[in-house]
Amino acid sequence: MTDKREKMRLLGLAFAGADLVFEIDDAGVITFVLGAVEQITGKSDADLVGQGWGKLFASSEEPTLRAALEALRPGKRNGPVRMALASGEGRRLQRFADLSLFRLPQNPPRVSCSLSIGGAGHGRPARDARGLVPANDFNAVAEASINQGELGPLDLIELKGLARVLSQLDPSAAGDLQQRLSSLLRLASRDGVGAVEVADEKFAMLGQSAVSLEELGDRLAAAAGPGVSSEHARLDFSTGEPQTALKAMRFALDRFLTAGPTVVAQGFAAVMSDTVRQVTEFRRTLDERSFKLVYQPIVAIGSDRLHHFEALARFDGESSPADSIRLAEELDLIIEFDMAVIDTVCDVLARAAKPVMIAANISAISLLQPAVRAHLQRAAHMGQKIRRGLLLEITETKAFSDLALASRAIGALRDMGFAVCIDDFGAGSASLDYLRHFEVDFVKIDGRFISQLGERRDAAVLRHVVALCADLGVKTIAEGVETKEVAEAARALGVDYGQGWHFGKPTATPEWTSASAASSGPLLARRRGEVEQWG
Known part of the structure; x- marks a missing residue:
């Protein structure tokens, strides 16, 4: 009676961690099976005994099964390994199970095995022809x-x-x-x-x-x-x-x-x-708001009338923000950084003596976070001064893999009362897809295109892009306008607004007059969001 009770206890413990337990010999032939046999295989336990254990799995798993037996040492355990199960009749979805093996030294040459069923395709990456993960x-x-x-x-x-x-x-x-x-x-x-x-x-x-x-x-x-x-x-x-x-x-x-x-x-x-x-230092920078914002004017080309400012981050005095922003992206702190910048801009707007519009960068990654949109909804409730004054400029749009989802997120921002701009807009197919899917107020044309306006082919392509934006009711902004000649070329193409040292340098406060414009100078480093990494 004691032996029987002990066996039942061991079986109970086995089934607590598995849906099916079975035993095989060194050739992989099933000698014993117990558990949800019919549910998993569609066969009875009697049908499986004497069959090769490969019958339980997809044919693609044969090399792994062979290696599992060869590598298993007495007293050692292999697994769990997620394996594709053999397709049963009437089943369309591929099913998977976690396989574990144990070679009990006191029970040679048998191998004890267990299977725990997982969902369809759960947690299993694709493999190439060699069995390696891309x-x-x-x-x-x-x-x-x-x-x-x-x-x-x-x-x-x-x-x-x-x-x-x-x-x-x-x-x-x-x-x-x-x-x-x-x-x-x-x-x-x-x-x-x-x-x-x-x-x-x-x-x-x-x-x-x-x-x-x-x-x-x-x-x-x-x-x-x-x-x-x-x-x-x-x-x-x-x-x-x-x-x-x-x-x-x-x-x-x-x-x-x-x-x-x-x-x-x-x-x-x-x-x-x-x-x-x-990580510690950057978090402290965000918590203490020890970064600075400077404000560069965006001006109507032709009339030199101010339209709005863009808030640009500075770290460690007057150093370029590029390295710090890249660090935030690499450490997945960009969402916290975006919200800190938006909060700072909202504070400036709330204290402004007269109405002003300021663009704050928000990464595509941040835009897709429900918590960030909830944060912006609370900002919108601060009043009309914030809703009309805060323009959200979306950066790193390469992160948009689902354009329909991104479109809904952008629509939510506009429903809150905020104007929206797409940053680093180009002449490629991705940018044209954005125009087709996204309802936005502005697009900012990448400075690399603006700097090449002297090239006839580039100018012709950009002219058509600007005309398309005008037909859709989307205003265009040219960034990197550093000289009078580039400003004139952008105006001739029909671009609405310009940003660059020709119109004005970044200043510590959002204040501007046309007299503050400089004739030339380097473009302030801006966000790109492109991080080089393996894979």
């Missing part, structure tokens, strides 16, 4: 993991000599070897996400602390064959905030492109420490 998918999974607080290690592995070995094999054998290596990496990765190829012979993956990286390296080198050696490093993100970990991960992957794992690891601790310091 760079963009890996970045997305890694960043999601870090943002959710799962600050596990990042493993870097270099298989020196692998390219030479692959070049000596026929295509079929080379493909088989790549599949085997990617399967071994996948089994050792966190949640079975898999590895990404950073460069030739170099792989990165979200690691598991319980997995010995040295043993994995030896296993990979042995699988690749003579002449291949492994160098590896494990980078620990567990001590930092998500923003710190993200920046450190990007640094590590960028550095791994040209350096070995050991060299990357040597500089990693310093980067983590420096990033923690940068």
Whole structure:
């Protein structure tokens, strides 16, 4: 009776963490199965016993199953690894399950297995023909993991000599070897996400602390064959905030492109420490509002009448804001920064002795956040002086992947009473798509186009863009107007407003007269939002 009760207890514990438990021999033949067999497979347990365990999974998982058995040592556990299940009759959606394996030393040659069912496609990145994760998918999974607080290690592995070995094999054998290596990496990765190829012979993956990286390296080198050696490093993100970990991960992957794992690891601790310091200092800058805003006039071309100002951020005295703003973008602090700037502009508008309009930059990322729009709604409730005075200039529009969603967000701002401008507008297809989808009040033409107005072809293209905006009732602003000649060229094209040192330098307060304009000078650094990073 005691033995029976003990067995029931063990079964209960097994099913508490799995939907199906089964046992296989070294050949992968199912010798025992118990649990939601029919629900998962559409077959009875009697039908499965004696079948290969590959029948449970999609055919694409065969290399991973083979590698899982080969790599499993007595007393060791593999998994959980997210696997695609075999498609049952009448099922259209691909289903997935987490597979775990354990080889009990007292029960050779059997392997104990468990399956826990997940949703359709849940948490499983795409894989290429070699079984590796594409760079963009890996970045997305890694960043999601870090943002959710799962600050596990990042493993870097270099298989020196692998390219030479692959070049000596026929295509079929080379493909088989790549599949085997990617399967071994996948089994050792966190949640079975898999590895990404950073460069030739170099792989990165979200690691598991319980997995010995040295043993994995030896296993990979042995699988690749003579002449291949492994160098590896494990980078620990567990001590930092998500923003710190993200920046450190990007640094590590960028550095791994040209350096070995050991060299990357040597500089990693310093980067983590420096990033923690940068996050702390930037947050203090926002909390204490220790940045400054300067105001550059936007003027009606032809009449030289002031229309509005743009608020431009300054950090550390009179230094360019470019580096600080890029840092905010890299550390995912741009939303906090945008709201701090908007609050400062609202304070200036509220204290202004006479009506004035000021444009505040808001990144596309910030615009799509419901909390930011709620913040702006509260600002709109401060009164007509704020609603009429605050113009929202949307930057980094490359972040718009869903134009319909962005259009609704822009519409919400205009419904609050704010005018909206699209920044860095060009002649490309993306800008034309914005005109088609977004109802805005202004577009600001990228200074790179304005500076090339002397080129006949550029001027012709820009003339048509300006005419299209006029037909749609959208006013145009030319940025980077530094000379009288450029101002005249912009006026000839029909551009409505201009911004640049020809009309006026940025000043500490939003005050302007035409006499303050300068004939020439450099353009103040402005937001671009383009961050170079691996992947």
